[in-house]
Amino acid sequence: MLFNVLAMAGIFNMLYKILTKMTDNIRIHNLYWVMVFGCFPLIFYSFFVYGTIFGLFFSLVGFYNLILAKENGKILNFVISFLAFCMGTISKSNCLIFVIAAVLVTLFYGIKEQKLKYVVFSIILMGALMAPKCVNLYYAKKANVTISKGVPAKCFIAMGLQKGTKELGCGVDGWYNAYNLTTFVNAGRDSEKASEIAGENISERLSEFKSKPLEFVDFAKNKITTQWCEPTFQTFWMLQAMDNHAEWSKIAESIEKGKANKIIFVIMKLYLIFIWLGNLAYLIAKRKQLTIWNLLLQVAVLGGFIFHFLWEGKALYIMPYYVISFVAGVQGMYMLYEKIKIETLNIQEQNKKAVSEVNHKS
Template structure:
């Protein structure tokens, strides 16, 4: 069993090392940007000032090396509380000053939730929003009671809720980091780096379920890791984990990637500890998600009083999103969402089977082009990956700027989008992104097979997200959740680098 577990770890390393190396090198030389002044999500690639990024990295490493003892001696609990307080103040101020309103898919989900609450279920028409994207019903159902209580201020209320959810994200990342290592320097360095996780803080105004789903997923992961590490309350921890990850996946379907990674984690922990109770997580989470997913559809079938039936079979086939993800895009970056699936689905008569057959043909054509010209395939995927993973703000500023009533109301915010502040904040986020990617790479490279199986979980989630979005439709906002979970890795990576340097110094 130990040998099988080692094989699992080697497979994770084989994928994680090149992915993180690619992101580290890429973030040193390239930044992908979305200009707020543009209506479309057109990515502009710019060369980084790598000759400034490298000195910034050297200064960062030199400072934490010099201050290692002081960082280690900091009161971890107090530092965590200061971080949460800082996050609360920053995010609250941002949603008030930036004055962002829901738009695009956010607005569509809110509109559909409000309509259904008022007895209008026309959104389930084959060419309606929920008729095309029924997977959004979990999020709509979550929003509906808030419309009963808060009416048209529901979006703002959810921005306020996001303030607390981002604090939860940082809290549970902190608790998970403490389970991953007992090295005070690593934990405190993680907390210090979290002060610079600006994209996460800016996502507070984004009410599309990203923050909700991610906070629930990290909560679920915390309980599952407790179950894997301790024999006490194993069943209760598993049940809590199943509840939170099911809720998370209902809100954001992409979190199925995290469910798969958690199932692999459980299998590895079983091989390591031979604790059969851990395997209960897998059937429980499958049953829980399946039943709750079906229950949402049946609720809406009941609510619309038979006007629409078999809602679970509605919508665009997943193959259509893959076809778009593997298509060139003249207006945006390759593979980006450009309305192609919406227009083509309507053109094909909103027939899921016909649309799926069409999509499979388009996918086959794309794969044929890639196979015929490896150089073309490389350039295609390089552009797609760079546009998603090398955007320092992960589309947070564009989302806020496109839907914010900031012009004329706040000169500071206007400057943040268009002026010197924009250059400054983008530069800071670019430096931090490079530091995080490189630190994560160092952790996986230097830690190698010595990394415990539980600590591999973030690498597994990253691999799943990276491979999934290689084929799925692209947006920079999709990858923020994977960037956030790399902060503990980065802290432990630089700690390993310093430790190895100290050992070499002592040997000489």
Template structure:
């Protein structure tokens, strides 16, 4: 139990440092993107601090007023949150009429080619899936969607993504209840979810990021139920849904690690009697084994399916994952640690040989780490900047994405132009800008509270470990605030707790 507590405190302290850093950056600076360009190029600009402070005071005033009227204790708050989410996402879908872009477009073309029996992107040396075979799970899902709704039916894709977003928001509300069992915190979380425009904007981006969020959040929710209800079926359901999530987006493997860690840590509980330890160990082994079998089993099933279709004896190994890490440690003409094409180039330069590419990437990693060691100030600045460009981006590239996915529409209506490039876009960006500072303020208050108490439930710790894992992984992997977006939304329950604590403190002082 002492080791478990020490481990939890280390995670909490690291998250506190990260949250304070993002909070400070969100007050002093913000990040913007150039429109009418094809690449993700974040730019730091100075924050309008007086306007930000006025906006925050106004937001706190609104929340304090609603709290005084007991609005947050109503279960209707989640209904409001979901209606707002659906209305906003549908507005984007109907106004912008989004279509696939970049990798999303490449995969859409591949799915259509597979539907026509052309598997050359997988079987030919240098093809997209030959290089990135981990995308086969998403392609398989895409073929299922096309079989049901027809090829090129992007409205169907958008609606599926809307469903995934709605499920995610509803589950985060349910997780908030399971973590804190406080209806007021749940209500605050529901209202705060209206500020997650960065998340809702991605309803227009047809890719695995959003589609994987619902099954991943279901996996987290069922694991929380397992730890609270002590029912094995919840643990097994968690394994089923995280396997689906990994099939759609391999980044969800971070959640697999978090789930397994919490199953193990949950087994170590002070109140367990000696005669139940054997039963708990058996349960833990069953759940972890089942989860791993399902995660690797669904990948094997997809690979076997495409081997049978293409006649390949095995799926190509593709570019090694270390090439992403090597790229994530490099300087770039755009933003250091972000995508610069290295992972493609190094595989091509080594004649698409996975082992040789792995050796070259490891050599590059060692070179960069040696440089960081020899010049610690340079290394520190590099890693700090990379952290902030991902985690202190209030829009998570979502406004730039709206630009990309709307370009296929000629003679756009005035409202669409305003939404993507004009005043409406500026208003949305400011809402997200204020939301980030407001949200991280609540997170800092929450983390300070639990560090002071020295206690945190297993349910809370599951999500905190996931967020910590996301921070650590993407500090060395290819950088992008789009990747940080999937963890940002999981901060909501903790931010809501911190905002409630702050409102209580303000209320007490006013009464005095």
């Protein structure tokens, strides 16, 4: 948990460094630091003994050094980026999405600007996708064992397309319901057989969507909103589900399920609205000035959106994408503020002119 807190501080710092590469506006920088003090989903995530926070930290180190490598052309920054992405994917396999985003952006830039070096960089970055497998192979060789294929990917996709029912163990569309493990065990732990069963279930579900388009719309709406519009990102649920902490103090109890909890929940709701609205405002306001490098984090968020729509769902998994969205979010919020400020001044000026004209006529 302590290491989670240190990595969390690193995450906030790396996001700030990336923000400084996108804008030199000190007011936006200050707004960012004010906002992250209330980034409660990440803060409460520090209780979760898992690789998510480490993976996000290393991935952001990778993104930042990739931006530096593009700016100064130094191989060292690219090497650091590659190694950081490797550490990210080893820490948490979902960080493969961040690597793919980095590969696509670097490849697009290399092709568009006709710079072979960046095309080569993008190909090398793909090596980070193999880092987790290399670690597994190394330890398997040292232990002289063979690692089985395990639960096939199709099981997770089939689970992610299922309608939520109490019989399946989850009432939310597309969320985790243990289908993957149940199918694997019922198939005698045979990966190929489990994959075949899941493939049939996927085909059946797609046929249902084809014959009933409105059902697909309803399913998509439910799965997207329950993941991306859940302001706590399940962090309060996680505090209760993961009984890995000592006895709470009175303040901690209040934060978990008392009066403070209700206040923090309202703050989380407001933050969710501000950050997503800020991202939208940023993309609209900057649409003519945006480059592929300005959209680096947005490409990662888009990748996460697609992946978690197809894969098993949980609001808990969306937290990293929400956190990296603070970079564009605070910029968009400031732009909205400036726009409202200018419009207000214009209205006041028009009112003054109108009053002046009336007084002049009278």
